[in-house]
Amino acid sequence: MKFLSLLAPGALVFGLMVLPVPAADPVPEYDLVVRNGRIVDGTGNPWFRGDVAISGDRIVAIGRVPDGKVKRTIDAKGVIVAPGVIDIHSHSDDLLLEDGHAQSKIRQGVTTEVLGEGPSAGPRKGQLGARKVTARGKEYTWTTLGGYFDAIDAAGASVNVASYVGLDNVWECVMGKSFARPTAKQFDEMKGLIDEAMREGALGLSTYMMMPPGALATTDDLVELCTVVKRHGGLYASHVRSEGLDVFAAIKEAIAVGERAGVPVDIIHLKIADEKLWGQMKDVVALIDAARARGVDVQANVYPYTRGNNNLSSIIPPWAHEGGTGKMLARLKDPKDRARLKGDITKGIDGWYNHYTAVGGDWSRMLVSGRGGYEGLTMDRVIAAKSKGRTPPPDPLDVLFDVLVEEGGSVPTVFAHHDEKDMNLAMQQPWCSIGSDGSAYATEGPLKRGNPHPRNFGTFPRVLGVYVRERGVLKLEDAVRKITSLNAAKVGLRDRGTVRAGAFADVLVFDPATVIDKSTYTAPFAYNDGIEYVIVNGQVVLDRGKHTDAVPGRALRKGK
Incomplete structure (x- = not known):
């Protein structure tokens, strides 16, 4: 074959430039795409219509997701696509080992349980002794919070699990059931136990101050213990010393601990639980707002009921x-x-x-x-x-x-013991998130027992159905923020609590027109309406209201 040369006779050819032909874009591959939903991304921003694409355990694209190779598609037309719920106040420690399906939580849209309020799964050392639980045909034994995390990972759970280290455990490991004041050496032992738990992934220190052993700690004790928490970037979460006639003093104490120790504070289930003080939540809010105005990072959470379990x-x-x-x-x-x-x-x-x-x-x-x-x-x-x-x-x-x-x-x-108007006012505050104070029960089998508080089954659908749709106490986007990203931000969970590319694929799909709680005080064993799909780490756990038996949850160790 001959080529026509346009070069002048005698010209030198130093190289030949070849222009590349653009290659066709690769066809995207996804494990799951949730299409056509109204995305409420957890930040508080207005909803927008779009798709959510998932590969492995991560969200890889949102918005208009192009067609590609998809293993499964969920049509979310007419319903809401939101982050999975992060329950900032849960007591499911042993139940998650007994039955990892977490039925009453998954069916609320919960994808992460935050455990530990005063008591926690670990440490279990010294006078407290190792913890042994026989579950699902195996025996699990641990002495540290990290050991409990290992047990959860080994047993398998449908939800992710994170935890504070509880002061009750720390105190009783060293002091047993004694009401004596700890010596300097014993107090150093407590600090060492907190340090160990924080290094193993605890979110911070939690306290239950109403009853011993938590009630034995002074404000100075709490400040000193929280110096350890500060070194690890943790949180101080407190069920304050009183929710009744001394509630103002108790909240001031929690604020003082955060202010003096330099740690964030989250007040557990904020309430006024004495009828003599009903109507004074506005003054509680003013107290917290004043602390925040001077730079104290103090926040709170509530549950959407006017009865508490003790x-x-x-x-x-x-x-x-x-x-x-x-x-x-x-x-x-x-x-x-x-x-x-x-x-x-x-x-x-x-x-x-x-x-x-x-x-x-x-x-x-x-x-x-x-x-x-x-x-x-x-x-x-x-x-x-x-x-x-x-x-x-x-x-x-x-x-x-x-x-x-x-x-x-x-x-x-x-x-x-508390008042609806007070609870609503607290719930509406921008720094107030929502947690259940409940556990992962079930409507059948061994975990159907007692007569538990309805919050174990209905907290988050109640927020979305009663306080958003029926009463208008909260806007939808803000309610979702209060049960997802606000909780994630408080406890420092990375890449969870929002629907965005790069985040872990913990996703909730619910119908805003039908979502509602069904559990009552006298008939608590009832699941909710309107929770359609729950996805945990990219795997569908609730599929059109049916549990798939998947256990993709993980122990979430802070800093790991």
Whole structure:
């Protein structure tokens, strides 16, 4: 073949430039694409219509996702695509080992459980002793929070799991059931345990300040312990010392700990739980706003109910708990101690949050929720049954003591102790997120037990159905922010809580027109309507309302 040369005779050819022909763009490949949904991305920004493409455990594209090779497509036309819920306040520790399906949480849209409030899964050392749980045919034993994380990963769970280190565990590892003040050496041991847990991935330190052992810690103790938390960039989360008549002092203490130690603070389930102070949430909000205005990073969370779950034993004053449950039961049987107990319960003790007086001494506002002979009954009915045929009728407090002795010192109970308007005002604050304070139960099988608080089943659908759609307390986008990215930001979870390219593929698809909670105080074992799909780390766990048995969850270790 001859070529026509346009070069002049004798010209030198130094090179020949060849222009490349553009190659065809590769066809994108996705494991899953959720198409045509209204995306509420978790940031609080307005919803927008688009697609969400997932490959492996990550979101790889959002918006208008081009056609490609897709293993599965979910049509989300007419429904909402949002980040998976991050439940910032959960108690599912052992239940997730017993049954990793996390039914009552997955069916709310929860993809991450944040555990640890006072008690936590670890540490379990010294006087507290190793924790052993037999679950799913295997025995799991651990002494540290990291050991619990390893157990979760080995057993498998449908949800991700993160945790604080609880002060109760730290204190009891060193001090046991003693109410004595720790020595300098013992206090250093506590700091060492917190340091170990933080290095193993704890989110921060959590405290339950209403009852021992948490109540034994002074403000100075908490500040000193939080210096360890600060070194690791953690959070101080506190169920404050009182939610009743001393609620303002208790919140001031939590703020002081954060301010003095230089750590962020999250107040657990903010409320005014004494009818004498109902209507004063505006003053609580002003107190927190003032702290934030001077640079203190203090926030809070709530659950969307006006009844809280505790225990009839919380009516027993703190002094009677010294030495543990056995010692408390002995005091409940002693006539002299009973007389003292009655006086303290009816008159109160300075600085102690008294559940009995918080509900105005109204036994009908106490609903037994745990396993035992009285579940599902209010205490006025229990007292009436116990008093039948007895002349004269017994003192109701004697009946309380007898029931606690009969049930081994523990009777989980729902207390109707705070006000709807106060709760709504707290919920609306920009720094207030939402958590369930619940556990992963089920409507059938071994995890259908007791008479649990409906928040275990319905917290987040209740927010979306009642407080967004029906009552307009929150806008949809802000409600989603409060159950996703706000919680992620508080505890420092990386790449979770938003729908964006590069984030982990924890995704919730729900119908805004039908989403609603179905669980009630007297019939709690009910799943929700409107939760259609839940995706955890890229795997579909809830598929058109049906659990797939997938367990793609992971232990999320802060900083790892």
